[in-house]
Amino acid sequence: MTDDRDLVAAFRRLREADESRSRSLPALLSRRVPARPRLTVGRAVALPLALAGLLAGAAWLVRRGGAPRPVEADLWAWRSPTRALLPPDAGVGALPRIGETWGAPASFSQLEEPK
Amino acid sequence: MSTDAMRRLLEELHPASFGWAMACTSGDREEAEVVLQTACLLALDGKARWGGASPFRTWFFGVVRNVAASRRRRRLLERFFFPVPLEAVPQDRGAADPPDDDAAREVRRALGTLSARQREVLHLVFYEGMAIGEAARTLGLRLGTARTHYERGKARLRRALAPTAGERRP
Numbered sequence: 001m002t003d004d005r006d007l008v009a010a011f012r013r014l015r016e017a018d019e020s021r022s023r024s025l026p027a028l029l030s031r032r033v034p035a036r037p038r039l040t041v042g043r044a045v046a047l048p049l050a051l052a053g054l055l056a057g058a059a060w061l062v063r064r065g066g067a068p069r070p071v072e073a074d075l076w077a078w079r080s081p082t083r084a085l086l087p088p089d090a091g092v093g094a095l096p097r098i099g100e101t102w103g104a105p106a107s108f109s110q111l112e113e114p115k
Numbered sequence: 116m117s118t119d120a121m122r123r124l125l126e127e128l129h130p131a132s133f134g135w136a137m138a139c140t141s142g143d144r145e146e147a148e149v150v151l152q153t154a155c156l157l158a159l160d161g162k163a164r165w166g167g168a169s170p171f172r173t174w175f176f177g178v179v180r181n182v183a184a185s186r187r188r189r190r191l192l193e194r195f196f197f198p199v200p201l202e203a204v205p206q207d208r209g210a211a212d213p214p215d216d217d218a219a220r221e222v223r224r225a226l227g228t229l230s231a232r233q234r235e236v237l238h239l240v241f242y243e244g245m246a247i248g249e250a251a252r253t254l255g256l257r258l259g260t261a262r263t264h265y266e267r268g269k270a271r272l273r274r275a276l277a278p279t280a281g282e283r284r285p
Contacts (some may be wrong), residue, residue, distance in 0.1 A: 004241070004269065006273070006276070007237070007241055007269060007272060007273070008241055010218075010222045010225075010241075010272075010276060011222070011237075011238075011241035011242045013216075013218045013219050013222055014134075014219050014222045014223065014242060015134060015242055016219070017216060017218075017219035018130075018133060018134045018137055019130055021144060022129070022130060022133040022134075023148065024129070025122075025125060025126050025129045025155065028129075028148060028151060028152050028155065029152065029155060029156070029159075031148065031152055
């Protein structure tokens with residue numbers, strides 16, 4: 001400990017400084033207890049705004065996306081220019097094959113299966 | 116243990132507890148007072164119970180340290196969610212708050228260059244006069260680990276204090 005005399009002296013200075021600044025226990029206990037949580041005016045406005053933003057975002061996502069679409073519906077959507085001209089009960093065979101005309105057909109007869 | 120007995124023990128330990136609270140809050144007096152007040156209230160309300168398995172000082176210093184750590188974590192979270200203070204928090208800093216003298220300020224600055232663990236071990240040993248083993252129990256460290264922090268902390272503190280000592284000598 002002899003070698004540490006410099007450090008002992010340094011900490012003694014610190015202790016003396018602390019002792020001159022410390023309050024007694026009763027004074028400390030009678031001190032106003034900090035409010036917990038500190039809800040300030042700014043936070044009282046910011047928190048509901050943040051929550052409202054989250055809810056609005058979630059509602060927008062649901063409205064935009066809706067329920068997941070079945071794969072079949074996506075396939076029909078891909079062929080939509082032609083599909084729009086077909087009767088609702090027309091099957092897949094009624095569609096033109098790859099390599100055939102893809103422009104808007106003049107009549108339903110163009111969409112018949114090649115013989 | 117009755118509230119009166121606990122209060123007596125806390126009063127006996129009060130100067131040392133305040134020093135320890137200052138060490139746990141990096142010398143922030145306002146924060147040290149809040150931490151110490153919270154720890155005392157926890158002990159007096161029976162929310163933190165001393166079982167007698169370790170010396171009272173070891174136990175209470177552990178409570179103070181936990182309170183300081185939990186308040187530090189909470190402040191970090193608050194800073195994450197509210198990086199800009201939305202409203203100034205009133206400080207209970209009275210006019211009767213004497214500033215540190217130069218020597219004490221210099222020691223605090225030098226201690227600030229140490230890691231938290233080194234600072235805690237050195238504080239318990241040199242300021243509180245604990246043996247390294249007791250300091251290790253207070254901090255929940257193994258003896259060897261505490262000893263390593265102690266040795267490295269001493270060397271680092273000496274280096275940090277050295278220029279100051281040189282300036283003082285004529």
